[in-house]
Amino acid sequence: MSSTSVSKVECPECGHTFDVNEVLSHQLEEKLRRQYENKSAQDKLLIEQQQRTLASERQQLIEEKAQQAEQVANTVAQQVKEKTTLLRKSIAQELEAERTEQFKLLQQELNDKSEQLKQLSRTQIELERIKREKSELKESIEAEAELKLTRQLAAEKQRIQQAEADKNSLYLAEKEKIIEQLKNQLDIAKRKAEQGSTQLQGEVQELAIEEWLNEQFPLDTIEEIKKGARGADCLQIVNTRNRTRCGVIYYESKRTQSFQPGWIEKFKQDIRDQGADIGVLVTQAMPADLDRLGLKEGIWICSFEEFKGLSLVLRDSIIRTSRAIATQENKGEKMVMLYDYLTGNEFRMQVEAIVEGFSQMQEDLNKEKRAMMSIWKKREKQIEKVLFNTANMYSSIHGIAGNVIKALPSLDLPEEN
Template sequence: MENIIHCPKCNEKIDVSDAMSQQMEQQLNDKYQQQLKKQDEAIAAKKNKMDEAARQLALDKKSFQQDIDLKVAQQLKADKVALTKQLKSQFEQDNQLAISALQDDLTEKSKKLKLIQKIEIENERLKREKDEAVHEANLAAEKAMSVQLKIERTKINEQVHTEHELKLKEHQSLINSLKEQIDITKRKAEQGSMQLQGEVQELAIEEWLEAQYPFDQIEEIKKGAQGADCLQHVVNSLGTECGTIYYESKRTKSFQPSWIEKFKQDIRDKNASVGVLVTAVMPKDMKHMGQVNGVWICTFEEFKGLSLVLRESLIKLSKAIAVQENRGDKMVMMYNYLTSNDFSSRVEAIVEGFTELQTDLNKEKLAMARLWKKREKNIEKVLLNTTEMFGSVKGIAGSSVADIGLLELAED
């Protein structure tokens, strides 16, 4: 028999037996799940009880162990105390005799120590009394010695004071004498130094004139003789004396105007044509060479150019005077011209030009010297490199390379 019904809506066939079977299966399953849940809850409750019992057991075990440890410790402590008492009693019994012997020995030594201390105290007292007696004796002796020393010291001080005063006066006198000698020596040294410096410049002037003008006569004025330092007799190419130039050398720290008048008098005494004062320090109102009251004043550097100009001027004047021999006094004409402003201006211009030419010449010499040195270094460098290159080639190629005579050593 078929248990099939139709759905009134969709007309779908439904098996009634299958539906009931599924419903019963669902009911059984739900019932089983409920029973299973109850069993799980019962098991969980039992497990909780067992865990609680285990924790309680652990606590009881721990408490029991603590009680056991405490009782064991108490028993050990009691045993230790009893053992200590027993050992102490035995030790006291064993050492009672030794302690008694030591006590007797200590008592005996204490008596001896007291006796020794009493003896030491007595010794200290005797020593102190002895020291006091010695001190009093020394004090008395020192007082007597002090009085005697004071007397002797007074005598010695008086004697030393007298001797010291005499020696002090002698030393002071000696010092004053030495100071005077030092001052005299210092002044002589300064004078000698200034004189030596002047002589050096004077000698340099004479040597330069002799070297520059070999036909002129350079007359040295001897030391101690009246007059300036040297006199130049100017001689022309025909051997005729054309005039004289008088030179005075001064090399001091300051210029003295009185030199000019004295030098003019020396010029007149020597009947010189012109005078030149060569000085290391120019007058305050002069920065370079010039003429003052008929006397030429210049430095040693300017002297060379001035000397050349003055000499040429004397030669030309001498020639002009010779041509105009019957037209007046030669010496007057020469003196008037040499002391004129025109001659002074011309000489200054010539000397300035000469100085500039000399400076330019020195500069050119230095420049050419540097240029020659540079070229010489370059030539040496080229020659050295050429020699090294030829040597390298010769070392590689051997005798197949011809020798170069200029690069070979000269044979004796």
């Protein structure tokens, strides 16, 4: 019998033939499906229960946080209220004690006055004055003494008030004087810091020139002219990998408020003494007929920023000229050619074109400096305003609370020895 016939069963009642494998497969599939649905339903219920639990815990956590925040706020408010109440009570007690002491002194003085009046009355009785005259005199003296005492108390009160007012006005005047003196000292210190020493500024520019040349041209020889020696500030001997001493550039540094025409003649003499080819005068103040880099009486005059671009062009021109005249035999003609080229109009226009970029950079830098100075000035005014308002607030509180508020050394006058 085949496997197909074995897996099939015929119903004895209806004669219908069933496939046993198919029935078993269907039953197994139905069982697995019910198990999967039951498992899915259980998992869904479990997930929903966990979600409800998480939501409940989250809501509980939110409520706990709110309660804690409310408790902290209530605690802080209560502490602030308690401290405020204590401070007010302390101030009130001190004021009450002061008033009580003053009242006792006045009462004692009044008792003394009354005792004197009684003594005076007894003296009048002892002088055998009649009873009516004695009574009238006593009343008169008492009334007069009371009026006098009232006037004295009023006068003393007015004197004390005036003294306190004068003291406060003097104290405020002293504070204003100190603030004014501090402002003047601050302005003087700022001006000194901005201006600096002229000699120190010149030395700083000299060092900056030497450092820039050494960093920019490692093949060249940068010689510093020592202080006190005759000559300019810095000597640049131009070298290349193939040639040495192609030419010499002489630098003079000036950093003063005005340009002196006598500098040029002295500098030209120094150039001749040192045997240099070109002279460059780096100055903060330009001549009256030059507002930027230019050639004046054979000397290049420029600012510190323009010097960087000018030195690059001068060095390149010296190297090119040295190469061009290397084959020339007449050494004097070489120097003439070099001098004519470096002092010619073509070379000057090339230098000006290169330096235009540096000039624009300098202008942008100046704009940034002005903007920063404006910001610093605004912040300085804001700080002064905050300090002034703080001092006023401290003085008002100190005037009300008295010695309860501890003194601040930075806001009080120093004690005299």
